Amino acid sequence: xxxxxxxxxxxxxxxxxxxxxxxxxxxxxxxxxxxxxxxxxxxxxxxxxxxxxxxxxxxxxxxxxxxxxxxxxxxxxxxxxxxxxxxxxxxxxxxxxxxxxxxxxxxxxxxxxxxxxxxxxxxxxxxxxxxxxxxxxxxxxxxxxxxxxxxxxxxxxxxxxxxxxxxxxxxxxxxxxxxxxxxxxxxxxxxxxxxxxxxxxxxxxxxxxxxxxxxxxxxxxxxxxxxxxxxxxxxxxxxxxxxxxxxxxxxxxxxxxxxxxxxxxxxxxxxxxxxxxxxxxxxxxxxxxx
Amino acid sequence: xxxxxxxxxxxxxxxxxxxxxxxxxxxxxxxxxxxxxxxxxxxxxxxxxxxxxxxxxxxxxxxxxxxxxxxxxxxxxxxxxxxxxxxxxxxxxxxxxxxxxxxxxxxxxxxxxxxxxxxxxxxxxxxxxxxxxxxxxxxxxxxxxxxxxxxxxxxxxxxxxxxxxxxxxxxxxxxxxxxxxxxxxxxxxxxxxxxxxxxxxxxxxxxxxxxxxxxxxxxxxxxxxxxxxxxxxxxxxxxxxxxxxxxxxxxxxxxxxxxxxxxxxxxxxxxxxxxxxxxxxxxxxxxxxxxxxxxxxxxxxxx
Ligand SMILES: Nc1ncnc2c1ncn2[C@@H]1O[C@H](COP(=O)(O)OP(=O)(O)O)[C@@H](O)[C@H]1O
Ligand SMILES: [Mg+2]
Numbered sequence: 001x002x003x004x005x006x007x008x009x010x011x012x013x014x015x016x017x018x019x020x021x022x023x024x025x026x027x028x029x030x031x032x033x034x035x036x037x038x039x040x041x042x043x044x045x046x047x048x049x050x051x052x053x054x055x056x057x058x059x060x061x062x063x064x065x066x067x068x069x070x071x072x073x074x075x076x077x078x079x080x081x082x083x084x085x086x087x088x089x090x091x092x093x094x095x096x097x098x099x100x101x102x103x104x105x106x107x108x109x110x111x112x113x114x115x116x117x118x119x120x121x122x123x124x125x126x127x128x129x130x131x132x133x134x135x136x137x138x139x140x141x142x143x144x145x146x147x148x149x150x151x152x153x154x155x156x157x158x159x160x161x162x163x164x165x166x167x168x169x170x171x172x173x174x175x176x177x178x179x180x181x182x183x184x185x186x187x188x189x190x191x192x193x194x195x196x197x198x199x200x201x202x203x204x205x206x207x208x209x210x211x212x213x214x215x216x217x218x219x220x221x222x223x224x225x226x227x228x229x230x231x232x233x234x235x236x237x238x239x240x241x242x243x244x245x246x247x248x249x250x251x252x253x254x255x256x257x258x259x260x261x262x263x264x265x266x267x268x269x270x271x272x273x274x275x276x277x278x279x280x281x282x283x284x285x286x287x288x289x290x
Numbered sequence: 291x292x293x294x295x296x297x298x299x300x301x302x303x304x305x306x307x308x309x310x311x312x313x314x315x316x317x318x319x320x321x322x323x324x325x326x327x328x329x330x331x332x333x334x335x336x337x338x339x340x341x342x343x344x345x346x347x348x349x350x351x352x353x354x355x356x357x358x359x360x361x362x363x364x365x366x367x368x369x370x371x372x373x374x375x376x377x378x379x380x381x382x383x384x385x386x387x388x389x390x391x392x393x394x395x396x397x398x399x400x401x402x403x404x405x406x407x408x409x410x411x412x413x414x415x416x417x418x419x420x421x422x423x424x425x426x427x428x429x430x431x432x433x434x435x436x437x438x439x440x441x442x443x444x445x446x447x448x449x450x451x452x453x454x455x456x457x458x459x460x461x462x463x464x465x466x467x468x469x470x471x472x473x474x475x476x477x478x479x480x481x482x483x484x485x486x487x488x489x490x491x492x493x494x495x496x497x498x499x500x501x502x503x504x505x506x507x508x509x510x511x512x513x514x515x516x517x518x519x520x521x522x523x524x525x526x527x528x529x530x531x532x533x534x535x536x537x538x539x540x541x542x543x544x545x546x547x548x549x550x551x552x553x554x555x556x557x558x559x560x561x562x563x564x565x566x567x568x569x570x571x572x573x574x575x576x577x578x579x580x581x582x583x584x585x586x587x588x589x590x591x592x593x
Contacts, residue, residue: 063498085500095495099513099590108509109499140590242381 010076011196013039013062013161018071019221020057028069030221030263031057035071035213039164039196046199046207048253049217049225050261055200058222059168062198063089075163085109088157090167094149096141102152103128103137109160127155147178151185158189164196172204179203180238183210187236203280204253208246211235216256219264226256294580297410378560383567399549399567403534406462406545407576410469411530418477418526419519425478426485427511430479439478447472451540465537465545472533473526484515517591520584524577531573546572 018035021028024185032054039045047055050177060066062073064083073080075087084091096105103124110120126135131151141149150170157165167186171179187210190197207214211230218225232240240246336343357380362368364379378386390396425432447468454464488511496510538547550565585592 063494065494065497083494083497085498087498089495089498091491093491095489095491097492097495097510097513099588108496108501112496112500112505114503141588156499232451281436 010041012076012197013037013164013196014072014074015058015062016072016074018058018061018073019042019069020054020061020066021069024237032223033221034223039198041196042194042213044190044197044199044210045215046201046211047217048201048204048207048214050219050257050264051202052264053217053220053260054222055202056168058217059166059200060155061197063087063166065186069106069201085113085160086163087204088160088165089164090150090153090157090165090170093236094141094153094173095154096149096152098141101138101140102133102144104153106156107158108156111158113284124159127159128152130189131155137151145178146184146203149169150174150182154186154189158193158195161193162195164198165190166198168200169202170199172201172203186210189205204250204257205241206247208232208249208253209241214253216253217260225260228253334464338360343392376559378563382560383563386558386564387567390561390564393464396549399544399546400572402544403538404572405545406466406469406534406538406570407527407530410466410534411473411527411576412472413466414470414477414526414530415523418522419481422478422481422519422522423485423512423515426482426488426515427507432482439475443475447529448536448540450536454537455541460541461541465534465542469530469534473530476525476529477519477522480525481515484518484522485511486551487518513588516584516588520580520588523580523584525581527576528573531569531576535569542557 015037018037019030019033021030023029035058036046037045037058047058049055057066061068062075062080064073064087079088096102097108100108103121106124106127106154107120110123112275115123125134125137128137131154132149133151133155136144136148141152144152153170154165154167171182174182183206186197199207199210208230214228214230215224215229216226219224228249232243232245232249253282330410361380361519364377366374421435425435450468450471451464454467455461458464458467492510492514493506496506501509521525534545535547538545539551542548546565546568550562550569553559553561553565
């Protein structure tokens with residue numbers, strides 16, 4: 001039995017007519033409204049948007065932690081009703097179990113599935129080897145650097161062979177150099193496992209560099225402002241971030257986000273915001289417009 | 291080679307700066323191909339443990355100073371607001387100690403106190419920890435039990451003595467019950483506190499790795515609360531001794547608390563201090579046991 005399940009691409013995420021309100025004393029707070037997104041099997045999709053626009057809310061609903069107020073979330077046609085090992089999740093705060101060693105953390109999902117100890121030990125070692133972490137299998141997470149912790153977090157989420165991987169600003173707490181390395185590692189694993197990825201970030205470069213497609217959200221209540229295909233070829237190199245194609249995408253996304261950030265900060269939609277006005281077409285490819 | 295500098299003052303608060311200077315330094319850096327000499331090894335050990343050695347040295351000195359002050363106060367029978375006229379000197383206490391350790395009756399007192407602590411405290415831990423975990427997890431149980439616990443908690447265990455004597459058929463049982471009560475609430479409260487601080491993101495992480503309710507309880511809530519549970523056990527052990535000694539003084543026939551009180555009635559002043567010291571040492575020993583158990587159970591917290 002092979003330890004890492006490589007299978008035909010699956011993990012088709014569909015979010016339809018989605019909205020979600022939180023209850024508060026002043027009444028319901030609409031966090032996300034009128035949202036449609038989808039991730040095709042094996043696709044890498046990012047969501048960017050100003051902070052507080054509802055990116056985490058949307059992702060948590062896909063994970064099954066939150067119930068949509070209206071609309072539906074499905075994966076491969078099945079309605080999402082709660083968290084499950086089919087949808088792996090990586091958190092910004094790493095969220096490793098401090099009382100488990102690196103290997104025990106990675107084994108956790110397999111243990112929950114009832115895999116015998118020796119088998120899951122072997123599986124965890126293989127996975128840790130792929131992430132260059134075999135030397136640290138007996139360490140407790142506290143002793144690791146942020147980058148290593150997040151590698152463990154990713155490996156742990158992938159160990160059970162989920163259909164989709166959900167990441168909520170996973171590299172937000174890392175320094176710039178480590179982040180670049182982590183992006184490479186994530187890309188490698190994604191390509192090897194042919195898994196669908198939904199990636200939340202506020203870093204535009206990161207979104208463009210990693211993704212097949214980027215959704216840009218509006219300020220709260222969040223909805224999809226634009227959907228931008230990223231036609232950059234793969235494998236992607238660090239040097240591509242200097243290419244005119246990349247920079248054009250970056251400029252377009254930048255102005256979209258700036259507009260929304262200004263709105264989120266309470267107005268001042270003057271000339272700065274106007275610059276991006278002509279590309280505010282939902283669904284239109286930004287590259288076409290520019 | 292470096293040994294003279296080493297031996298000179300192992301308990302010197304401020305080691306001569308010469309030690310850290312060029313002389314021995316190359317020996318420390320030598321690559322592992324040549325086995326390090328004993329001197330280099332000892333020097334390195336000394337450097338790593340310098341702060342610890344210093345603390346031990348100062349601790350020993352301050353204890354000796356304490357004994358000296360005690361000795362002087364009692365030999366000169368100082369009366370200055372407090373009266374040291376009848377207070378036994380350290381030497382007298384030592385003499386009664388050497389006598390007591392050969393006295394089966396004294397050992398019986400100690401043993402019985404330890405047994406009461408063992409039963410009272412163990413029962414408290416066995417009941418309070420699971421109760422706290424369950425209360426922390428299930429709201430309804432919390433809502434039912436918490437008000438009762440809050441009403442009973444402020445009552446000091448000593449105030450339970452008359453009631454305990456009425457409740458329990460034997461003296462022994464009522465003393466164990468008092469000890470149980472003393473440690474019960476600190477353990478319960480700290481376990482509850484630990485449960486309330488469990489990081490919800492860790493619960494989510496477990497859920498999307500396929501963990502169900504029971505596994506989440508065992509794999510997340512319980513280990514996450516362990517540090518606070520052990521805080522509760524440590525505090526509970528302290529209160530257990532307080533309650534035990536009070537109960538023994540009031541209603542005991544045996545036990546180290548009774549021994550101390552009896553010594554006062556029998557005008558054996560050295561035994562009073564001996565009893566007090568014995569209580570202190572037993573309390574210290576039992577809390578060290580708990581700390582050791584904590585380190586065994588929570589290897590991720592040892593640094
Ligand atoms: N539990 C909650 N109760 C009320 N409002 C919330 C809650 N969680 C988030 N919000 C609000 O919903 C909005 C979206 O939050 P979030 O999805 O975390 O944004 P993002 O991840 O894009 O920064 C924010 O404005 C936030 O204040
Ligand atoms: Mg967020």
